Amino acid sequence: xxxxxxxxxxxxxxxxxxxxxxxxxxxxxxxxxxxxxxxxxxxxxxxxxxxxxxxxxxxxxxxxxxxxxxxxxxxxxxxxxxxxxxxxxxxxxxxxxxxxxxxxxxxxxxxxxxxxxxxxxxxxxxxxxxxxxxxxxxxxxxxxxxxxxxxxxxxxxxxxxxxxxxxxxxxxxxxxxxxxxxxxxxxxxxxxxxxxxxxxxxxxxxxxxx
Amino acid sequence: xxxxxxxxxxxxxxxxxxxxxxxxxxxxxxxxxxxxxxxxxxxxxxxxxxxxxxxxxxxxxxxxxxxxxxxxxxxxxxxxxxxxxxxxxxxxxxxxxxxxxxxxxxxxxxxxxxxxxxxxxxxxxxxxxxxxxxxxxxxxxxxxxxxxxxxxxxxxxxxxxxxxxxxxxxxxxxxxxxxxxxxxxxxxxxxxxxxxxxxxxxxxxxxxxxxxxxxxxxxxxxxxxxxxxxxxxxxxx
Numbered sequence: 001x002x003x004x005x006x007x008x009x010x011x012x013x014x015x016x017x018x019x020x021x022x023x024x025x026x027x028x029x030x031x032x033x034x035x036x037x038x039x040x041x042x043x044x045x046x047x048x049x050x051x052x053x054x055x056x057x058x059x060x061x062x063x064x065x066x067x068x069x070x071x072x073x074x075x076x077x078x079x080x081x082x083x084x085x086x087x088x089x090x091x092x093x094x095x096x097x098x099x100x101x102x103x104x105x106x107x108x109x110x111x112x113x114x115x116x117x118x119x120x121x122x123x124x125x126x127x128x129x130x131x132x133x134x135x136x137x138x139x140x141x142x143x144x145x146x147x148x149x150x151x152x153x154x155x156x157x158x159x160x161x162x163x164x165x166x167x168x169x170x171x172x173x174x175x176x177x178x179x180x181x182x183x184x185x186x187x188x189x190x191x192x193x194x195x196x197x198x199x200x201x202x203x204x205x206x207x208x209x210x
Numbered sequence: 211x212x213x214x215x216x217x218x219x220x221x222x223x224x225x226x227x228x229x230x231x232x233x234x235x236x237x238x239x240x241x242x243x244x245x246x247x248x249x250x251x252x253x254x255x256x257x258x259x260x261x262x263x264x265x266x267x268x269x270x271x272x273x274x275x276x277x278x279x280x281x282x283x284x285x286x287x288x289x290x291x292x293x294x295x296x297x298x299x300x301x302x303x304x305x306x307x308x309x310x311x312x313x314x315x316x317x318x319x320x321x322x323x324x325x326x327x328x329x330x331x332x333x334x335x336x337x338x339x340x341x342x343x344x345x346x347x348x349x350x351x352x353x354x355x356x357x358x359x360x361x362x363x364x365x366x367x368x369x370x371x372x373x374x375x376x377x378x379x380x381x382x383x384x385x386x387x388x389x390x391x392x393x394x395x396x397x398x399x400x401x402x403x404x405x406x407x408x409x410x411x412x413x414x415x416x417x418x419x420x421x422x423x424x425x426x427x428x429x430x431x432x433x434x435x436x437x438x439x440x441x442x443x444x445x446x447x
Contacts, residue, residue, distance in 0.1 A: 056278075088278065089302055108296075206340060
């Protein structure tokens with residue numbers, strides 16, 4: 001089930017809520033277009049300060065989420081819990097339209113694999129996809145929100161609306177050996193049917209805004 | 211939660227396709243300043259062989275750019291050497307103006323090696339290499355074993371971490387190295403790391419024996435290997 005997100009008085013926090021909520025049937029501010037294709041209106045003006053994000057690694061969200069990145073707006077609640085691994089590459093134009101992207105996320109407890117592919121500004125499902133980049137609420141780096149966009153689920157077996165948030169808060173993105181989820185980089189995966197991971201510190205891996 | 215099942219992927223066919231697609235990338239990969247690859251399993255024994263699969267190799271990157279490669283298989287079975295399923299390999303990398311990085315992840319579920327000699331519910335191999343103005347480093351944070359048993363001995367309960375390069379004997383077979391970590395680079399301008407979560411070294415005793423003059427010990431000879439969950443990342447000048 002989709003989780004309610006706590007509202008924040010800071011604009012990027014509101015953006016997170018608004019953009020991810022666009023995946024739900026009760027979206028707060030969706031513009032789904034005439035063909036039912038998911039899209040949303042960007043809620044802030046200005047350019048797109050960071051246009052390339054790349055990352056990969058692992059998060060371990062819990063509920064309540066003891067690995068949450070509260071400093072960057074995590075809610076503290078995750079419906080999609082357990083081991084999650086991911087890799088992504090996102091390129092934006094000056095208006096923060098996603099021009100090229102591949103996103104792969106695997107939820108291991110349910111053996112569910114999502115894959116998003118955008119080329120030439122259009123997803124595999126014919127969608128134009130928007131993103132938002134902004135300084136992280138914690139002031140440690142930069143964050144990106146991508147979507148909503150339709151992902152393939154377990155190859156050609158299904159599809160689902162998803163959205164991604166990633167924050168690059170320093171190098172390396174996971175700084176403690178073993179299985180400690182201390183980041184400082186964080187990642188969130190939100191889906192229409194499986195819930196979301198909350199914005200969770202990386203257990204391993206790295207995210208880079210470049 | 212509804213889990214969607216994919217049709218069985220013929221392992222040999224999948225391997226052939228992956229090699230055909232990625233072989234060219236691997237050939238030029240050594241010349242770039244970042245590289246990465248991940249694969250689920252590799253088998254080379256006297257009775258069964260299977261190349262690295264599913265294999266994801268980071269494409270060649272120039273300028274300030276980034277890229278990603280993924281590969282997956284629903285299941286992989288190699289005779290009596292290995293059975294596994296839900297294999298996922300991902301590698302990503304980026305060259306920025308101030309820093310560069312590469313990160314790779316390989317995951318394998320429901321592992322059974324050598325007819326139950328080693329079993330695990332899941333392994334995750336996760337490595338990252340980063341270079342900034344202050345230096346270069348790599349780590350394998352987030353690598354783990356779930357429900358690992360070696361020769362009937364439980365090693366991890368639930369999802370657990372095993373110290374790097376933990377070696378366990380497999381009597382009559384050889385030995386296994388768990389969380390095998392192979393570093394590279396100088397730590398200043400370059401750094402790399404390969405982690406093999408399960409690396410079985412098969413050995414056999416050759417030579418030796420006794421005569422009227424006494425007994426000579428035999429020599430242990432490597433006869434093969436099995437790797438499950440391998441991820442590599444590196445950054446360089």
